[in-house]
Amino acid sequence: VDIAVKATGGNATSPHQYGFLHEDINNSGDGGLYAELIRNRAFQSSSIFNSTLDGWTPINGAALSLKDLDEPLSKALKTSMNVAVGSLSSSKRNGSSSSQAVGFANDGYWGMDVKIQPYTGSFWVKGEYEGSFTASLRSNLTGEVFGSTEIEAKTSADEWVEHEFKLTPTKDAPNSNNTFSLTFDAAGAKDGSLDFNLISLFPPTYKGRKNGLRIDLAEAIEGFHPTLLRIPGGNMLEGNNSNAWWDWKNTLGPLKDRPGFSGVWGYQQSNGLGLMEYLYLAEDMDLEIVLGVYNGLSLNGDIIPKDKLQPFVDDALDQIEFVSGDASTTKWGRRRAELGHPAPFKLQYVEVGNEDWLAGGDEGWATFKEYRFPMFLEAINKKYPHITVISSGSVFDGYEVPAPGAGDYHIYGTPDSLVDQFDLFDNVTIPHIIGEAAAVHPNGGLGWDAGLLEYPWWSGTIGEAVSMIGYERNADRIIGAAYAPIVRSLDRWQWAAVMIQFAADPAKTTLSTSWYLWELFAGHLMTHTLPASSDFNPLYYVTGKNEDKGTYLFKGAVFNATTDEVPVSLIFEGLRPGTEAELTILTGPEDPYGFNDPFTGVNVVKTVKEKVVSDEEGRFAFSMPDLSIAVLETKSA
Numbered sequence: 001v002d003i004a005v006k007a008t009g010g011n012a013t014s015p016h017q018y019g020f021l022h023e024d025i026n027n028s029g030d031g032g033l034y035a036e037l038i039r040n041r042a043f044q045s046s047s048i049f050n051s052t053l054d055g056w057t058p059i060n061g062a063a064l065s066l067k068d069l070d071e072p073l074s075k076a077l078k079t080s081m082n083v084a085v086g087s088l089s090s091s092k093r094n095g096s097s098s099s100q101a102v103g104f105a106n107d108g109y110w111g112m113d114v115k116i117q118p119y120t121g122s123f124w125v126k127g128e129y130e131g132s133f134t135a136s137l138r139s140n141l142t143g144e145v146f147g148s149t150e151i152e153a154k155t156s157a158d159e160w161v162e163h164e165f166k167l168t169p170t171k172d173a174p175n176s177n178n179t180f181s182l183t184f185d186a187a188g189a190k191d192g193s194l195d196f197n198l199i200s201l202f203p204p205t206y207k208g209r210k211n212g213l214r215i216d217l218a219e220a221i222e223g224f225h226p227t228l229l230r231i232p233g234g235n236m237l238e239g240n241n242s243n244a245w246w247d248w249k250n251t252l253g254p255l256k257d258r259p260g261f262s263g264v265w266g267y268q269q270s271n272g273l274g275l276m277e278y279l280y281l282a283e284d285m286d287l288e289i290v291l292g293v294y295n296g297l298s299l300n301g302d303i304i305p306k307d308k309l310q311p312f313v314d315d316a317l318d319q320i321e322f323v324s325g326d327a328s329t330t331k332w333g334r335r336r337a338e339l340g341h342p343a344p345f346k347l348q349y350v351e352v353g354n355e356d357w358l359a360g361g362d363e364g365w366a367t368f369k370e371y372r373f374p375m376f377l378e379a380i381n382k383k384y385p386h387i388t389v390i391s392s393g394s395v396f397d398g399y400e401v402p403a404p405g406a407g408d409y410h411i412y413g414t415p416d417s418l419v420d421q422f423d424l425f426d427n428v429t430i431p432h433i434i435g436e437a438a439a440v441h442p443n444g445g446l447g448w449d450a451g452l453l454e455y456p457w458w459s460g461t462i463g464e465a466v467s468m469i470g471y472e473r474n475a476d477r478i479i480g481a482a483y484a485p486i487v488r489s490l491d492r493w494q495w496a497a498v499m500i501q502f503a504a505d506p507a508k509t510t511l512s513t514s515w516y517l518w519e520l521f522a523g524h525l526m527t528h529t530l531p532a533s534s535d536f537n538p539l540y541y542v543t544g545k546n547e548d549k550g551t552y553l554f555k556g557a558v559f560n561a562t563t564d565e566v567p568v569s570l571i572f573e574g575l576r577p578g579t580e581a582e583l584t585i586l587t588g589p590e591d592p593y594g595f596n597d598p599f600t601g602v603n604v605v606k607t608v609k610e611k612v613v614s615d616e617e618g619r620f621a622f623s624m625p626d627l628s629i630a631v632l633e634t635k636s637a
């Protein structure tokens with residue numbers, strides 16, 4: 001394929017081309033990116049899920065029960081765990097001189113990683129107690145204690161008192177089958193029981209943030225150089241019904257004021273990973289946010305009608321003010337400052353709802369187009385003219401989004417259908433995000449009826465590459481694309497194909513084949529595309545330059561070639577002969593369905609980087625095998 005790239009023409013490229021969606025699916029929040037180690041730390045419940053003692057077991061005959069006390073820890077956390085010292089322990093309490101340690105253990109999100117590093121813990125207690133508490137991390141298999149600490153009690157019969165502690169194990173645990181335990185002297189509990197709530201334990205977190213993120217997962221995400229973060233969903237934003245959407249206000253401030261959320265993926269959520277935590281994530285990774293606001297359509301088909309919609313519009317305006325409002329002159333900006341961040345976060349994109357062509361059924365979608373989106377668009381742009389307001393559907397869902405709004409297009413497809421995306425946006429003038437994208441089904445299969453493939457696989461990744469190249473060619477109108485979902489717990493999940501797999505044991509954290517694609521493409525951003533001469537298929541490509549770096553770029557993918565190798569000859573108009581470039585080629589396993597398996601740890605993606613120099617005519621010559629991806633970037637001028 002002879003590719004002659006022109007020095008002028010093409011279009012400016014949005015700088016947010018590669019990013020991801022985060023919502024709590026697959027325990028990607030609680031038990032995932034959110035670093036809290038204690039599962040069910042506050043016995044939260046909702047209209048969908050009851051409080052339970054899941055995750056908790058008694059130690060030494062203690063009796064654990066849930067109680068809704070007259071004086072709960074907080075309005076948000078009504079249910080607590082009563083720990084009665086048990087008959088054996090209480091008989092000792094009534095006479096024996098020897099003390100008996102009783103308490104409870106928590107086995108975390110299917111285990112806990114225990115290392116020689118400082119853990120930060122806290123818990124609230126109510127009840128009269130004389131003595132101290134012992135917090136420990138120990139093996140579930142052998143009982144071996146890897147680390148423990150004594151916490152002096154400062155309890156009271158009438159009040160909830162918080163206890164904080166630090167715990168540094170003296171030994172790394174050999175596996176993640178470990179528990180956290182908290183014990184106390186049965187004899188010291190004056191009336192035979194104590195009440196506990198909000199029992200929390202964090203390992204060191206990403207960038208050292210309090211209430212922060214799990215380091216290896218955050219670094220794995222950061223490692224693919226994302227520039228766009230779409231939050232908080234996804235279905236999570238919409239909620240199970242119109243009384244149970246992801247209300248950002250419930251996610252702010254001290255943990256004791258966060259009631260939890262009736263997650264839409266089959267489990268109760270803690271609200272620990274709240275709006276502020278998302279904003280810090282964006283700030284720490286320098287991500288542009290697409291902030292989802294609830295618009296009165298929920299997953300069960302609930303529709304908030306026009307005459308009741310204004311409070312939701314106002315709520316969205318408050319949310320925007322919370323993120324980006326001035327700390328001294330606005331109510332919600334002030335609230336953000338109180339929570340520790342006086343400077344406004346940058347906010348350029350707000351999305352109204354999620355997949356509303358689906359959730360509210362035909363009726364909901366009709367209301368979206370008729371009045372819902374227009375109401376949000378007008379109100380948001382009136383107050384924040386610089387914000388691009390994004391509809392949760394696209395022109396391909398039958399919505400010619402009114403100016404100055406943008407659309408959101410989602411694609412979960414087969415490799416073939418992703419390759420078909422290549423020119424999808426060539427003639428679309430309305431700006432769009434690709435709010436969710438991934439290869440999830442094999443070609444020629446049953447599609448959604450057969451479920452999703454369990455891991456991103458190589459030919460699926462190539463399909464993604466072709467579609468991404470297509471989007472990037474149109475990146476004056478494609479604001480950016482988000483891979484979704486981004487991570488999955490191997491222990492409990494609802495959606496298999498994700499970019500990063502994980503378990504409690506960090507050794508299981510696995511970068512999928514798609515991670516390598518996105519890392520390569522996102523690591524080589526253009527500021528402008530440049531037109532080129534050749535046709536496409538089986539080589540799909542985009543060419544351009546990065547004016548900030550003074551480089552020229554080629555990104556390509558070969559899909560379904562009839563020859564083993566596709567020779568490429570690439571010449572950039574005006575670039576002097578003898579120019580050096582770095583060429584990176586990714587190839588996959590022989591089996592196009594090969595994937596990166598967390599249980600073997602084998603990476604099937606082969607990355608070859610080489611220095612190439614253009615010949616006396618200014619030509620870079622190389623070849624690409626079938627099912628390969630390449631990026632060539634010239635050295636900075």
Ligand code: AHR
Nearest residue numbers: 234235236354355484485
């Ligand atoms: O990414 C998983 C789900 O797929 C999202 O929550 C939803 O928007 C889409 O249907």
